Amino acid sequence: MTTNILEMRNITKEFPGVKALQNVTLNVARGEVHAICGENGAGKSTLMKVLSGVYPFGTYEGDIVFENETVQLGNIRDSEAKGIVIIHQELALSPHLSIAENIFLNNEIKGRFGLIDWGKANQEAQKLLARVGLREKATTKISDIGVGKQQLVEIAKALSKEVKLLILDEPTAALNDEDSDHLLDLILSLKGQGITSIIISHKLNEIKKISDSVTVIRDGKTIETMNQEEITEDRIIKDMVGRDLEHRYPDHTPNFGEEILRVEDWTAHHPTDPTRVVVDHVNLNVRRGEIVGIAGLMGAGRTEFAMSLFGRTYGSKITGKVFKAGKEIKTRTVTEAIDNGLAYATEDRKNYGLNLIEDIKRNISMASLKKLERLGLINDGEEFTVANQYRKSMNIKAPSVLSKVGKLSGGNQQKVVLSKWIYSNPDVLILDEPTRGIDVGAKYEIYTIINRLASEGKGIIVISSELPELLGICDRIYALSEGRITGEVPIAEASPEVLIKYMTMESPR
Amino acid sequence: MSTELKPGGGPLGTEEVGPPENRANSAIGHVLADIGKNGIFIALIAVLVLFAILTISPQGDSILLRPQNISNLIVQNGYILILAIGMVLVIVAGHIDLSVGSVAAFVGAISGVFAVNMGMPWFVAILLSLLVGAVVGAWQGFWIAYIGIPAFIVTLAGMLIFRGLALIVLNNSNIGNFPPEYRALGNGFIELAPIELGVRSSLDLVTLAVGALAIIGLFVQQFRTRVGRAKYGQDVEPLGFFVGKLVLISIGIGLFFYSLAAAKGIPVTLIILGVLVLIYTTVANRTVFGRHIFAIGGNRHAAELSGIKTRSVDFWLFVNMGVLAAIAGIVFTARLNVAGPQAGQGFELEAISAAFIGGAAVQGGIGTIGGAIIGGFIIGVLNNGMSILGIGSDYQQTVKGLVLLLAVAFDVYSKRRSGGSR
Numbered sequence: 001m002t003t004n005i006l007e008m009r010n011i012t013k014e015f016p017g018v019k020a021l022q023n024v025t026l027n028v029a030r031g032e033v034h035a036i037c038g039e040n041g042a043g044k045s046t047l048m049k050v051l052s053g054v055y056p057f058g059t060y061e062g063d064i065v066f067e068n069e070t071v072q073l074g075n076i077r078d079s080e081a082k083g084i085v086i087i088h089q090e091l092a093l094s095p096h097l098s099i100a101e102n103i104f105l106n107n108e109i110k111g112r113f114g115l116i117d118w119g120k121a122n123q124e125a126q127k128l129l130a131r132v133g134l135r136e137k138a139t140t141k142i143s144d145i146g147v148g149k150q151q152l153v154e155i156a157k158a159l160s161k162e163v164k165l166l167i168l169d170e171p172t173a174a175l176n177d178e179d180s181d182h183l184l185d186l187i188l189s190l191k192g193q194g195i196t197s198i199i200i201s202h203k204l205n206e207i208k209k210i211s212d213s214v215t216v217i218r219d220g221k222t223i224e225t226m227n228q229e230e231i232t233e234d235r236i237i238k239d240m241v242g243r244d245l246e247h248r249y250p251d252h253t254p255n256f257g258e259e260i261l262r263v264e265d266w267t268a269h270h271p272t273d274p275t276r277v278v279v280d281h282v283n284l285n286v287r288r289g290e291i292v293g294i295a296g297l298m299g300a301g302r303t304e305f306a307m308s309l310f311g312r313t314y315g316s317k318i319t320g321k322v323f324k325a326g327k328e329i330k331t332r333t334v335t336e337a338i339d340n341g342l343a344y345a346t347e348d349r350k351n352y353g354l355n356l357i358e359d360i361k362r363n364i365s366m367a368s369l370k371k372l373e374r375l376g377l378i379n380d381g382e383e384f385t386v387a388n389q390y391r392k393s394m395n396i397k398a399p400s401v402l403s404k405v406g407k408l409s410g411g412n413q414q415k416v417v418l419s420k421w422i423y424s425n426p427d428v429l430i431l432d433e434p435t436r437g438i439d440v441g442a443k444y445e446i447y448t449i450i451n452r453l454a455s456e457g458k459g460i461i462v463i464s465s466e467l468p469e470l471l472g473i474c475d476r477i478y479a480l481s482e483g484r485i486t487g488e489v490p491i492a493e494a495s496p497e498v499l500i501k502y503m504t505m506e507s508p509r
Numbered sequence: 510m511s512t513e514l515k516p517g518g519g520p521l522g523t524e525e526v527g528p529p530e531n532r533a534n535s536a537i538g539h540v541l542a543d544i545g546k547n548g549i550f551i552a553l554i555a556v557l558v559l560f561a562i563l564t565i566s567p568q569g570d571s572i573l574l575r576p577q578n579i580s581n582l583i584v585q586n587g588y589i590l591i592l593a594i595g596m597v598l599v600i601v602a603g604h605i606d607l608s609v610g611s612v613a614a615f616v617g618a619i620s621g622v623f624a625v626n627m628g629m630p631w632f633v634a635i636l637l638s639l640l641v642g643a644v645v646g647a648w649q650g651f652w653i654a655y656i657g658i659p660a661f662i663v664t665l666a667g668m669l670i671f672r673g674l675a676l677i678v679l680n681n682s683n684i685g686n687f688p689p690e691y692r693a694l695g696n697g698f699i700e701l702a703p704i705e706l707g708v709r710s711s712l713d714l715v716t717l718a719v720g721a722l723a724i725i726g727l728f729v730q731q732f733r734t735r736v737g738r739a740k741y742g743q744d745v746e747p748l749g750f751f752v753g754k755l756v757l758i759s760i761g762i763g764l765f766f767y768s769l770a771a772a773k774g775i776p777v778t779l780i781i782l783g784v785l786v787l788i789y790t791t792v793a794n795r796t797v798f799g800r801h802i803f804a805i806g807g808n809r810h811a812a813e814l815s816g817i818k819t820r821s822v823d824f825w826l827f828v829n830m831g832v833l834a835a836i837a838g839i840v841f842t843a844r845l846n847v848a849g850p851q852a853g854q855g856f857e858l859e860a861i862s863a864a865f866i867g868g869a870a871v872q873g874g875i876g877t878i879g880g881a882i883i884g885g886f887i888i889g890v891l892n893n894g895m896s897i898l899g900i901g902s903d904y905q906q907t908v909k910g911l912v913l914l915l916a917v918a919f920d921v922y923s924k925r926r927s928g929g930s931r
Contacts, residue, residue: 311816313813313814333816333818334815334816334817335818337816338816351810351811352808352811352814353811353814354808354811355803355804355807355808355811355812355874356807357807357874357875358803358807358874362800362803365800366800366804366811366812366817367815367816369797369800369801370797373797376796377791377795377796378795378796378797378800380795381737381740381741384741384742385741388741388742420815
């Protein structure tokens, strides 16, 4: 029986409108690799932010006991001083600085007169790089190395802080298999050096491979902690999804009409590196009333496809043809795409979808102001009425349509985004990760809205990383791998296994 | 303002959300909410009262509030306020314009060449000068919108370029003796029906009538908005509070026009300014173009993905700024009756200060024309009051700098407290 290095007791954390964590308990034994599983929005990242001081002491309830001592972490520096270091999914490296500069950022090695001793810093950095098995010079710029290597730099940076508990948030999400394997081996070798790790991951095979125990979180609650012998993928999935799996998706009776959208030979290249093909001769179609899914791993080119199609907002050297109801249309600018009946709800609501400092009303009208124009002036009253109708029909929970969108919960924000696009009256809606970061109840509502749109005769394309979601709501699913459509599966034949096979298919070149 | 879900409540879809805290129900609550919203308006009144008291003369009246001085306040600050109108829009879109002072000087010089050296009719000279302003704006807008150079850099360059061009056009000397119609734009007054009151004072009836019209217009407009809001089911203020506020504002307007009537009548600059404020407030709030400016400032990516042509909006925004800088340049030149190479120095800083004191957000997306105008008046009253007190420009600059800093600090603080950060 090992002693626990960390005990998080009854942690509760609330955000406006959402209880993100409710009485979550997490015990991590010294020297183990402890995996945390859960669906998107289950509360994993929130829990880790509590632990690393991002959400300071006082903004949550419950106790954190680290090395048998109750700690009150006010910020990231506090937690790092204790030896708790978190590596976020989005790496926190400064691209124009060197590896060594990044490793010792805010932790600089000082020489005489308080000046930075770069000679020593580079030397120390080189030693750390050797420890993580990265063969690069410490003076190399971060922007000159790949994501896999950058991940190793992050770990080297953590080691420089004398880390005792290393938290990795989806460390392999953006890595290829080779880099992933290397990273997992590194975590095991750090374990050999006495460093405890918490790893958040969606990849169950990975978890099974390296973890000593697994804690599953669902809807902000701890479901259970399994030890090594108990870990099976099935059990993790069952815990993650919960028993009411069959009720997570509303019933949907498909009623297909004519083909509304067809895309032929759609090809797009990387915006800054036009030699790289990102979307590769994609062909697909959608009928009226049909919900079509696009499955693919991160980097498969799903969002890139959608954005290149929607007014060429991504990529360079874009070629291919688009047909709406059999007639060729152009979508060279967003305005042109909207005028031709397309809508694209982005995967990144906050940065690309909403004006957070504006109210609900103005966000909903943003893409369709022309409709509200009378003699060159916007009809305020009509705008208010329209927004209010959407607030009611979409069940946007806010005191009024004059509430600022930035204060709404993720689910309500997403309903505002959907309202905006529905008001633009499109024939085809492309919904990119429509339920990302949304709690379970709101997800159900979003699915209901999607169904309603389909039954109104619109064509829907849903891009999602969550296979259960695609399987739950789509009528047909395309699998995308390395920018190519590698499979097209009717829902009756679709299963996670089938989709994953296509999603991981290497395209013949 | 959170929309808390009741624990154990029914399925998430079925819950209706009640009204937020009863913030809208008491008149006191309204006063407090209004102070939060109209902090700068109250700041303007505070500054006015402060200097009104500080400038009480040995005769017992306040020099600041003398009719002649109130009239001067408008004429001396008109061009800054005109610039502030354009500047706040530029700032809302997330840009800045450092060149407006130089552009004003350049256009002033050009208009001198047209109106004096070439002897063109005054209105032709003015129209051509406005066109030059538009071209200058298009030049800067091109680099900012289509080449993607930050506005700070483009207009910093513009500040040098157009100051230089002003010097070249003027050949290092002044142009004076503008035609009287041109001069009227800067120091003309409309006084049609003065009635004599005693020996040395008179009141202009037309000015008083305009003041009365302004008050009636305010009442009509406010009531129509209120009825409209109520019709669409929006919250409205309690009637007593609403009327009380209107009466107070009306008294202010009345006193203001009374002062003008007692001085020389309505300054032409005020008419220009009033027309511009009406036009631009409508543009900002009620037109697609105006909404696009706010959408771009709030989130440029989201605006682009909503089909807003961000480059085109940026471009026309700077064309517009160029035209407003031209108007400011003409008004300033007209007031001095001289186009000089050093005209307009520091205008950009006063206009930018006015916008920020008036509540514009540095990150863009937030700002009002009314706020910028009030911000400009605060600076104007500070300038004027301190000058009356004989405070040197050394202290004046220091005070103005501190006021800008504190105004923005207060704004940031109050936004953070209301949870509006992010």
